[in-house]
Amino acid sequence: MTEGTRKDAASLRSARWLAPDDLRSFGHRSRLMQLGFSEEDFAGKPVIGILNTWSELNSCHSHFPQRVVDVKRGIAQAGGFAVELPTLSVDESFTKPTSMLYRNLLAMETEEMIRSHPLDGVVLMGGCDKTTPGLVMGAITAGVPMIYLPAGPMLRGHYAGTVLGSGSDAWKYWDERRAGNVSDEQWRGLQGGIARSAGVCMTMGTASTMTAITDAMGITLPGASSIPAVDSAHSRMSASCGRRIVDMVWEDLTPDKIVTDAALRNAAIVAMATGCSTNAVVHLIAMARRAGVALGLDDLDALGRVTPLLANVRPSGKDYLMEDFYFAGGLLALMKQIQDRLDTACLTVNGKTLGENLEGAEVYNDDVIRPLSNPVYHEGSLAVLRGNLCPDGAVIKPAACDPKYYQHEGPALVFDSYPEMKKAVDDETLDITPDHVMVLRNAGPQGGPGMPEWGMLPIPKALIKKGFRDMLRISDARMSGTSYGACVLHVAPESFVGGPLALLKTGDMIRLDLVNRRLDMLVAEDELERRRAAWTPPAPLFERGWGWMYSKHVTQADKGCDFDFLERDFGAAAGEPDIY
Numbered sequence: 001m002t003e004g005t006r007k008d009a010a011s012l013r014s015a016r017w018l019a020p021d022d023l024r025s026f027g028h029r030s031r032l033m034q035l036g037f038s039e040e041d042f043a044g045k046p047v048i049g050i051l052n053t054w055s056e057l058n059s060c061h062s063h064f065p066q067r068v069v070d071v072k073r074g075i076a077q078a079g080g081f082a083v084e085l086p087t088l089s090v091d092e093s094f095t096k097p098t099s100m101l102y103r104n105l106l107a108m109e110t111e112e113m114i115r116s117h118p119l120d121g122v123v124l125m126g127g128c129d130k131t132t133p134g135l136v137m138g139a140i141t142a143g144v145p146m147i148y149l150p151a152g153p154m155l156r157g158h159y160a161g162t163v164l165g166s167g168s169d170a171w172k173y174w175d176e177r178r179a180g181n182v183s184d185e186q187w188r189g190l191q192g193g194i195a196r197s198a199g200v201c202m203t204m205g206t207a208s209t210m211t212a213i214t215d216a217m218g219i220t221l222p223g224a225s226s227i228p229a230v231d232s233a234h235s236r237m238s239a240s241c242g243r244r245i246v247d248m249v250w251e252d253l254t255p256d257k258i259v260t261d262a263a264l265r266n267a268a269i270v271a272m273a274t275g276c277s278t279n280a281v282v283h284l285i286a287m288a289r290r291a292g293v294a295l296g297l298d299d300l301d302a303l304g305r306v307t308p309l310l311a312n313v314r315p316s317g318k319d320y321l322m323e324d325f326y327f328a329g330g331l332l333a334l335m336k337q338i339q340d341r342l343d344t345a346c347l348t349v350n351g352k353t354l355g356e357n358l359e360g361a362e363v364y365n366d367d368v369i370r371p372l373s374n375p376v377y378h379e380g381s382l383a384v385l386r387g388n389l390c391p392d393g394a395v396i397k398p399a400a401c402d403p404k405y406y407q408h409e410g411p412a413l414v415f416d417s418y419p420e421m422k423k424a425v426d427d428e429t430l431d432i433t434p435d436h437v438m439v440l441r442n443a444g445p446q447g448g449p450g451m452p453e454w455g456m457l458p459i460p461k462a463l464i465k466k467g468f469r470d471m472l473r474i475s476d477a478r479m480s481g482t483s484y485g486a487c488v489l490h491v492a493p494e495s496f497v498g499g500p501l502a503l504l505k506t507g508d509m510i511r512l513d514l515v516n517r518r519l520d521m522l523v524a525e526d527e528l529e530r531r532r533a534a535w536t537p538p539a540p541l542f543e544r545g546w547g548w549m550y551s552k553h554v555t556q557a558d559k560g561c562d563f564d565f566l567e568r569d570f571g572a573a574a575g576e577p578d579i580y
């Protein structure tokens with residue numbers, strides 16, 4: 001805390017609602033009393049909002065009702081007044097067409113929930129993929145002290161003596177089932193064993209990448225992201241969040257003092273060292289733009305080239321899951337390995353610097369958290385491509401694909417929609433070779449809509465039966481952080497708005513040159529010009545409602561898919577009206 005910035009009760013934000021001797025404040029106090037509170041419960045105390053993304057359809061957050069009790073215990077111990085506010089749950093498993101369509105809705109809700117209520121600080125409870133960036137984006141903009149409480153990973157999956165990893169093993173055994181190698185009984189057994197407890201996916205997928213990012217940014221308690229959801233340490237961490245947020249309010253430790261350029265770069269480096277879900281690219285850029293930090297695709301590519309992958313956790317690592325990562329020392333131990341590459345002067349929510357938090361961090365299993373001298377890969381968590389197919393960028397995860405695709409040329413097989421693609425891949429007579437490049441378009445932010453995780457296109461049955469398990473695939477979609485394979489994603493601009501992917505035809509040759517970060521269609525420029533002139537935009541997908549608003553305002557993948565009007569500088573000159 002900076003000396004002299006400690007707040008007093010009169011300067012609390014909530015005092016504007018609760019302290020004055022006027023009619024409106026009388027109403028606020030009387031309504032708290034209607035809830036059974038006395039003035040002793042709230043008068044002069046920091047009001048802490050617990051923004052809870054629990055729902056009965058969010059299996060990853062099923063322990064949150066108990067964690068709210070833990071957080072409230074901590075808040076009361078520290079002299080704060082806790083109020084729980086439910087926010088959009090955005091579960092990954094059930095939301096159609098994709099949870100990404102609703103990330104910005106959660107971000108808007110978070111921002112407005114904080115702005116419109118008498119809150120002095122907030123504990124953000126999230127973890128399932130989009131909940132982390134949604135909550136954080138909104139809270140960065142709202143600007144009150146905040147602390148992120150990550151849901152924590154679920155326990156390892158198990159079936160018939162085999163350890164199972166969320167997502168990754170579902171894809172793997174689905175391919176084997178399509179090849180006729182998995183019986184109905186085995187398939188049901190896998191279904192019952194792959195998700196054994198509360199918590200987020202326990203591979204280093206999007207959820208654990210994003211919570212690692214918040215940890216590295218300094219907005220969780222140190223190391224909180226690695227604690228398994230059902231470990232008693234998770235309850236203790238939750239109570240600590242409650243205690244700490246009250247002090248953060250008195251210290252006026254607002255997000256702008258923590259979420260800085262240096263903190264976001266630390267987060268990007270750590271993401272690369274953990275294996276980095278490609279989804280992290282979109283969310284990191286969106287969070288950075290909310291914080292006014294110019295972190296773009298080229299910065300991430302540069303970091304991807306020099307950052308070794310140290311977390312031997314599936315899907316980029318080979319052998320382990322998040323529970324192993326926790327027992328090996330967790331994120332603090334991993335950050336300790338790359339301490340020299342991080343800005344350790346960054347302030348974190350516990351009031352200490354990142355460097356202070358890393359003192360004493362230790363690796364207990366150096367096969368799970370590798371030393372710099374023995375990384376899983378020397379580089380390659382992420383690469384950004386450019387070329388005439390993706391002038392505004394595309395991403396690929398080199399560490400997760402067969403190196404034989406690093407330089408590849410092959411004919412395109414183009415699909416305009418997911419149903420069209422799905423029908424073709426199940427056709428055992430499909431005329432396709434392993435050299436073909438499967439392309440799915442109209443799957444971007446507007447075309448999907450919401451840029452669904454369709455980017456790991458299924459290998460056609462015609463190839464699966466011949467033993468092939470990987471091939472080059474390209475789309476303007478995203479893919480799950482638990483996916484793998486030679487998948488080029490996030491092609492920008494997307495085809496739905498007339499990006500070059502819209503001009504591609506089946507049979508056109510495509511060249512991927514990963515070493516030089518190029519992705520091109522080998523089609524003459526005059527021919528492309530003819531196709532461009534003949535292209536007509538698809539009909540809008542929405543005429544009303546959220547989808548209409550989303551389509552009007554979502555930005556492209558290279559800008560983070562935020563809404564243009566929510567970005568930091570939008571309308572900044574006019575400022576905000578004094579109505580809160």
Ligand code: FES
Nearest residue numbers: 060092128201207
């Ligand atoms: Fe919630 Fe994977 S489904 S984190």
